[in-house]
Amino acid sequence: MISRRQFVAGGAAAAIGVASSSANSQAAWPTREIRSICPFPPGNGADVIVRFYAKLLQERIGKTIIVENRPGAFGNIATEAVARAKPDGYTIGIMAASSQLAAAAALFRKLPFDPVNDLDQITTLMKLPFxxxxxxxxxxxxxxxxxxxxxxxxxxxxxxxxxxxxxxxxxxxxxxxxxxxxxxxxxxxxxxxxxxxxxxxxxxxxxxxxxxxxxxxxxxxxxxxSAKDPFQALPNIPSAAQAGIANSDLIAWWSVAVPKGTPADIKSKLEAAFNDAVSSQEHAKFVADIGCDPFPGNHASAHELLVKDIQAWGEYVKLANIEIM
Known part of the structure; x- marks a missing residue:
């Protein structure tokens, strides 16, 4: 017969084993392919952007990145899929965060996800003005x-x-x-x-x-x-401030997000990989060719920008008299 002491000791050992296995799994990440949930249909211009960043990530972590297209509902279907995914580092969202997250928070009465509390920002990627x-x-x-x-x-x-x-x-x-x-x-x-x-x-x-x-x-x-500061990719176009539109600093920006609760070490590895990609010459040429600028950052700056833009879009909706959906 197993004594109570033996049972407790065995349970503790098992728990330690599970924790150790989980830690080792995180340390070894990634061990398999990663899904990137895309809110755009295949072949769409924005889908091309998602696939470009997926390729850069794949080259840096050595694992296949599968782009899974889930268009519809103004991007909310794909964003919810990322937010509700298991937070294990194997589902990411490469997204136009200024619209999918910041603007969405102001444009919809009820979202199926919380842009701030259901997702963790990894880093920013690129930016563009109108x-x-x-x-x-x-x-x-x-x-x-x-x-x-x-x-x-x-x-x-x-x-x-x-x-x-x-x-x-x-x-x-x-x-x-x-x-x-x-x-x-x-x-x-x-x-x-x-x-x-x-x-x-x-x-x-x-x-x-x-x-x-x-x-x-x-x-x-x-x-x-529409931006306050000049854009490198558009050197011959005055910024809003230079043109006398002093109240405008409106940009669109892309970022990477993962489900809330994704382990910190995995998020750090993703942040490092994407920032290395954003600093590459291949990335600089790609974004310049479409009139955009690289937008390197980190998880903290991306989170801060998201919160700031959510507040700004609340004011934009009033200014432009946009009907909330």
Whole structure:
């Protein structure tokens, strides 16, 4: 018969063994493939970005990164999948955090996840502004030119919006300049650009990825970015501050997140791997080619930025009178 002392001692040994096994498993991470949950459909431009970062991570940790596409619900399906995954380091989210997390917190009455408390930030990856553009044959060569014209037009002037970030950027400009320009909503950027070229709207804000080819061909002219500071990838475009839009410092940014409770040593390894990737020449060229800048950071700076942007988006929703979903 096993005595109580033997039973307790055996149980303690077993517990120590389990803890030791868990610690060894963490130390050996990764031992198998890792899933990166992607909120975009395959082949989408943003999906290409996710796969690029997955490739850089794979090269640095020596394990396969499987990109699992779960589009829908404005990215909430994929984000929830990351948040609800087992926190063992084998599920990550490479995401446009400024929209999937920060903006989502303000745009939805009820999210199926908490952007701050259900996820741990690993680090930031890249950033991009929105760009204030007019038609390439427009007489306006600066924000000051455009502002003078729009003031004369009053509420007869109009601008286009096809996404909430572009809408907010335009409303920040309106507020700074004291304009009464009216918003015209579009379902997609192409229809909006066609109306810009036809002279039906005066200006819009779009991301660099969408407009770079049109900038190079001269079909659109960039007057300013929505960011306070200049962007290395857009050296010939004034920042919002340089153009006199003093209230605007709006950027989109990408980061990596994991389920809350992922072991600290695994998070540290992910942070080191991604920061090494972000500092590479391959990464610098990739982001420059799409009008973005590298955005190195760490878990603390990413968390701080997320909290700050959630608060900012609460104000943006009011400014732009965006309907909460």
């Amino acid at each position: 760009v204030l553009i007019v038609a390439g044959d427009s007489p306006f060569k600066s924000v000051a030119d455009l502002t003078a014209h729009l003031r004369e037009q009053g509420d007869k002037g109009s601008y286009g919006s096809a996404a909430n970030t572009g809408l907010v950027a335009s409303e920040l400009y309106k507020a700074a300049a004291g304009l009464k320009t009216v918003e015209v909503k579009y379902k997609d950027p192409l229809g909006m650009l066609n109306d810009l070229w036809a002279g039906n709207i005066g200006f819009t804000h779009l991301d660099p990825v969408t407009i770079l080819a049109h900038l190079k061909s001269g079909r659109v002219r960039a007057l300013a970015t």
